[in-house]
Amino acid sequence: MAPQLDGYFKQVDSMSGHFIERLRKAVAIPSVSADEARRPDVVRMGEFLAQELKALGAHVEARLLGKQPGLEHLELPPVIVARYGNDKNKRTILVYGHYDVQPAGKEDGWATEPFELTIDDKGRMFGRGSTDDKGPVLGWLNAIEAHQKAGIDFPVNLLMCFEGMEENGSEGLDDFINAEAKKFFADTDAVCISDNYWLGTEKPCLTYGLRGVSYYSVEVSGPGADLHSGVFGGTAQEPMTDLVRILGGLVDTHGKIQIAGLDALVAPLTADEKDLYTNIAFTMDNLHESLGSQTTIFPDKERTLMARWRYPSLSVHGIEGAFSQPGAKTVIPAKVIGKFSIRTVPDMQPEDVDRLVFKHVNDHFKTLGSKNTMKVSLLHAGKWWVASPNHWNFSAASKATERVWGVKPDLTREGGSIPVTLTFEQATGKNVLLLPMGSSTDGAHSINEKLDKKNYIEGIKLLGAYLHYVAEEPLN
Amino acid sequence: MAPQLDGYFKQVDSMSGHFIERLRKAVAIPSVSADEARRPDVVRMGEFLAQELKALGAHVEARLLGKQPGLEHLELPPVIVARYGNDKNKRTILVYGHYDVQPAGKEDGWATEPFELTIDDKGRMFGRGSTDDKGPVLGWLNAIEAHQKAGIDFPVNLLMCFEGMEENGSEGLDDFINAEAKKFFADTDAVCISDNYWLGTEKPCLTYGLRGVSYYSVEVSGPGADLHSGVFGGTAQEPMTDLVRILGGLVDTHGKIQIAGLDALVAPLTADEKDLYTNIAFTMDNLHESLGSQTTIFPDKERTLMARWRYPSLSVHGIEGAFSQPGAKTVIPAKVIGKFSIRTVPDMQPEDVDRLVFKHVNDHFKTLGSKNTMKVSLLHAGKWWVASPNHWNFSAASKATERVWGVKPDLTREGGSIPVTLTFEQATGKNVLLLPMGSSTDGAHSINEKLDKKNYIEGIKLLGAYLHYVAEEPLN
Ligand SMILES: [Zn+2]
Numbered sequence: 037m038a039p040q041l042d043g044y045f046k047q048v049d050s051m052s053g054h055f056i057e058r059l060r061k062a063v064a065i066p067s068v069s070a071d072e073a074r075r076p077d078v079v080r081m082g083e084f085l086a087q088e089l090k091a092l093g094a095h096v097e098a099r100l101l102g103k104q105p106g107l108e109h110l111e112l113p114p115v116i117v118a119r120y121g122n123d124k125n126k127r128t129i130l131v132y133g134h135y136d137v138q139p140a141g142k143e144d145g146w147a148t149e150p151f152e153l154t155i156d157d158k159g160r161m162f163g164r165g166s167t168d169d170k171g172p173v174l175g176w177l178n179a180i181e182a183h184q185k186a187g188i189d190f191p192v193n194l195l196m197c198f199e200g201m202e203e204n205g206s207e208g209l210d211d212f213i214n215a216e217a218k219k220f221f222a223d224t225d226a227v228c229i230s231d232n233y234w235l236g237t238e239k240p241c242l243t244y245g246l247r248g249v250s251y252y253s254v255e256v257s258g259p260g261a262d263l264h265s266g267v268f269g270g271t272a273q274e275p276m277t278d279l280v281r282i283l284g285g286l287v288d289t290h291g292k293i294q295i296a297g298l299d300a301l302v303a304p305l306t307a308d309e310k311d312l313y314t315n316i317a318f319t320m321d322n323l324h325e326s327l328g329s330q331t332t333i334f335p336d337k338e339r340t341l342m343a344r345w346r347y348p349s350l351s352v353h354g355i356e357g358a359f360s361q362p363g364a365k366t367v368i369p370a371k372v373i374g375k376f377s378i379r380t381v382p383d384m385q386p387e388d389v390d391r392l393v394f395k396h397v398n399d400h401f402k403t404l405g406s407k408n409t410m411k412v413s414l415l416h417a418g419k420w421w422v423a424s425p426n427h428w429n430f431s432a433a434s435k436a437t438e439r440v441w442g443v444k445p446d447l448t449r450e451g452g453s454i455p456v457t458l459t460f461e462q463a464t465g466k467n468v469l470l471l472p473m474g475s476s477t478d479g480a481h482s483i484n485e486k487l488d489k490k491n492y493i494e495g496i497k498l499l500g501a502y503l504h505y506v507a508e509e510p511l512n
Numbered sequence: 513m514a515p516q517l518d519g520y521f522k523q524v525d526s527m528s529g530h531f532i533e534r535l536r537k538a539v540a541i542p543s544v545s546a547d548e549a550r551r552p553d554v555v556r557m558g559e560f561l562a563q564e565l566k567a568l569g570a571h572v573e574a575r576l577l578g579k580q581p582g583l584e585h586l587e588l589p590p591v592i593v594a595r596y597g598n599d600k601n602k603r604t605i606l607v608y609g610h611y612d613v614q615p616a617g618k619e620d621g622w623a624t625e626p627f628e629l630t631i632d633d634k635g636r637m638f639g640r641g642s643t644d645d646k647g648p649v650l651g652w653l654n655a656i657e658a659h660q661k662a663g664i665d666f667p668v669n670l671l672m673c674f675e676g677m678e679e680n681g682s683e684g685l686d687d688f689i690n691a692e693a694k695k696f697f698a699d700t701d702a703v704c705i706s707d708n709y710w711l712g713t714e715k716p717c718l719t720y721g722l723r724g725v726s727y728y729s730v731e732v733s734g735p736g737a738d739l740h741s742g743v744f745g746g747t748a749q750e751p752m753t754d755l756v757r758i759l760g761g762l763v764d765t766h767g768k769i770q771i772a773g774l775d776a777l778v779a780p781l782t783a784d785e786k787d788l789y790t791n792i793a794f795t796m797d798n799l800h801e802s803l804g805s806q807t808t809i810f811p812d813k814e815r816t817l818m819a820r821w822r823y824p825s826l827s828v829h830g831i832e833g834a835f836s837q838p839g840a841k842t843v844i845p846a847k848v849i850g851k852f853s854i855r856t857v858p859d860m861q862p863e864d865v866d867r868l869v870f871k872h873v874n875d876h877f878k879t880l881g882s883k884n885t886m887k888v889s890l891l892h893a894g895k896w897w898v899a900s901p902n903h904w905n906f907s908a909a910s911k912a913t914e915r916v917w918g919v920k921p922d923l924t925r926e927g928g929s930i931p932v933t934l935t936f937e938q939a940t941g942k943n944v945l946l947l948p949m950g951s952s953t954d955g956a957h958s959i960n961e962k963l964d965k966k967n968y969i970e971g972i973k974l975l976g977a978y979l980h981y982v983a984e985e986p987l988n
């Protein structure tokens with residue numbers, strides 16, 4: 037039976053001004069985790085959250101993670117964990133978000149003050165953190181408060197985990213989650229993360245997959261120091277010559293990865309899966325707009341979505357140690373380090389990818405006949421993640437979306453990675469759902485970041501409705 | 513008849529302490545032309561030279577070149593021009609040098625204070641500018657003074673041109689030389705530049721050739737802004753993918769340039785010329801030592817010297833706009849600019865080189881089938897220079913070298929360019945000789961720059977002796 041949600045929705049609407057004020061207060065705290073000088077603001081933002089949660093009657097703990105590795109004079113901001121409700125007869129949902137934000141300054145080109153929530157006549161609420169991720173985090177608090185004010189029983193036990201270092205490497209978070217999996221998070225029945233975006237601007241979605249990433253460096257060195265190309269050009273083997281040849285042999289213009297054996301690691305495309313892409317609300321115009329150009333690899337939506345979600349890709353990011361400034365310098369760099377990464381997908385095992393990459397690069401280097409020294413290394417790897425969208429966690433979210441937005445959500449995957457997703461899945465052993473609040477044009481890490489008022493208010497309804505549907509879903 | 517030089521040589525030896533003091537004073541003035549804050553020191557160094565020359569009875573003018581292009585608040589340091597002697601019956605020799613120096617700081621790793629001349633027990637005189645180019649510049653002044661003190665008639669009229677911007681692009685100098693060619697420099701019979709080095713440490717040389725350089729950029733752009741490789745990897749054509757392929761197609765590990773038609777522009781090697789390389793005092797050990805590694809292209813001296821002096825070479829210097837920092841960043845750069853240059857040799861015409869380079873790069877880019885935009889451009893070009901070593905200017909220098917050092921000098925060329933050489937040749941229409949004072953281990957642009965006391969004192973004898981032999985050479 038569909039839950040009675042009208043009272044809750046009405047309450048959210050009537051409190052919308054209050055909820056926007058709460059977001060305004062949060063945006064006003066410049067909790068930039070990558071800026072050392074802003075660390076006290078990050079901590080202040082954590083305290084703000086903790087106090088709001090306490091005022092709502094939640095049990096709250098601020099957990100310290102120790103010193104920041106490499107910057108030992110800096111204390112890491114606390115993880116704010118909280119529990120709202122402790123009823124053995126209810127399901128327990130663990131939600132995650134982050135209260136830190138990307139750097140922002142008027143001088144970067146913002147049209148408004150980045151740390152002052154500014155609402156325009158189209159209902160766009162501009163401000164750093166509005167959509168990433170303060171809006172969604174406050175969404176959970178607002179849902180609790182609306183239930184209280186409307187006198188509606190909260191349908192689940194809610195566990196919350198809000199971190200303050202997401203935009204700066206989530207230092208220490210994995211260890212914390214693993215340590216708490218059988219403690220603070222022990223009752224978790226499913227996990228919900230609201231920290232991504234709709235694929236477009238009109239249609240809501242649920243996200244069930246992310247690509248992984250394996251990031252490599254190729255270091256080529258020869259001479260003892262940088263050389264002058266006039267004196268040594270033509271007489272010394274140049275590391276850059278070798279490196280650009282190796283980097284040029286990794287992938288072609290059409291995205292075809294040249295590493296033998298890599299394709300065979302990819303899960304084959306079934307006819308069923310292929311059909312999914314046709315119905316996704318996405319157009320090549322969307323892509324051209326976000327790309328700012330027409331330089332796409334594929335002319336059609338289906339292959340584009342598959343290329344982003346379910347096939348690997350290889351990008352060459354740059355070269356360390358070579359001349360990278362404007363102007364002209366006649367240097368022969370003595371040691372250069374190329375950087376490239378591969379976005380990985382099911383069923384690629386990171387170790388297999390490493391093995392094939394190392395073999396390809398080593399074999400290519402051998403064909404060059406170079407006396408220089410070459411070393412290919414893995415810098416870091418994060419695995420892909422795919423959840424089952426048939427789980428009750430997804431069914432509940434799908435029904436809630438249809439109820440709030442009047443449309444069945446698209447089931448999407450993403451090309452990037454949100455490493456904490458896999459951490460939660462592995463630590464709790466439970467289904468994880470990505471339930472976005474904002475839309476594709478919010479500009480999470482750009483200037484003029486915004487969250488549409490409609491996405492915020494309907495998003496608060498969605499989070500609450502999701503919890504009600506969760507409570508009604510049969511066991512899988 | 514060989515000139516009588518014993519009196520002059522004896523005088524130089526007896527004044528060696530005084531000449532070293534003069535160098536000490538010059539090194540103490542930190543005339544770093546690339547450092548805005550040091551500009552007053554550069555000017556002070558020019559004034560020091562002017563005063564010393566006036567005290568020796570020379571006619572001296574400090575010529576202003578105007579504001580520094582791009583830094584209009586900065587006055588360019590003056591060119592110090594001087595004339596010593598005005599006897600219609602004597603030959604007139606124009607000499608060039610520079611009184612500015614490379615930057616230097618103790619923090620770069622100098623063993624001594626860079627702007628304090630420090631002499632060790634092996635007679636090595638450490639200090640910024642000692643060998644590049646204050647020692648040689650003062651050599652001319654010392655030669656004049658020793659003649660005066662010994663009461664020996666100065667054998668030629670000496671025109672001097674000392675600039676203060678050589679280490680920072682020689683701004684305005686070409687225009688100045690061209691403007692003065694028929695004025696201050698009108699009487700010039702030959703030109704002598706002492707601003708390069710012996711090929712090794714034991715044997716003196718005269719230098720009669722330099723390679724040119726043509727410096728190119730290849731810009732590839734596509735998306736409107738930098739992209740995240742998770743979101744766009746596999747769906748957008750990446751400028752870096754195209755660029756590393758183009759850069760990888762320019763030259764191979766063994767220095768073989770892949771640009772069709774370029775080899776045909778190079779003057780063929782004659783049997784006579786080939787024989788020259790066998791007798792040059794140079795070993796592969798010299799090269800390995802200066803390279804700091806064994807990563808040479810050729811195993812033998814002859815091919816190595818030819819590759820440095822008389823064949824073109826291509827070096828890839830770096831990429832602007834890509835990720836160039838340490839660490840891992842998953843960016844797809846929107847616009848990347850590769851930089852490479854070709855060292856040019858007789859008889860390559862720069863326009864022909866441009867044409868072949870543009871064609872090669874454009875053709876290569878077409879084969880990629882890319883929708884990105886590619887633009888290949890010439891950033892700057894300087895032509896190669898080769899003088900006739902049979903000219904009386906070289907004969908005189910050769911005889912002087914044999915007299916001072918007891919050995920016939922090697923006739924060498926250089927792989928790099930000294931653009932002012934060609935400017936003087938073209939502006940005056942006269943033979944230009946490069947007559948080095950220092951040796952290959954002086955470290956002109958490195959830390960611990962030095963000039964051996966022996967090279968300085970014997971170098972002063974050499975410059976004076978050269979002028980005496982010049983006076984006796986028959987007309988060509
Ligand atoms: Zn986020």
Ligand SMILES: [Zn+2]
Nearest residue numbers: 168203480481
């Ligand atoms: Zn973010």
Ligand SMILES: [Zn+2]
Nearest residue numbers: 644645678707
């Ligand atoms: Zn110099």
Ligand SMILES: [Zn+2]
Nearest residue numbers: 644679956957
């Ligand atoms: Zn220099």
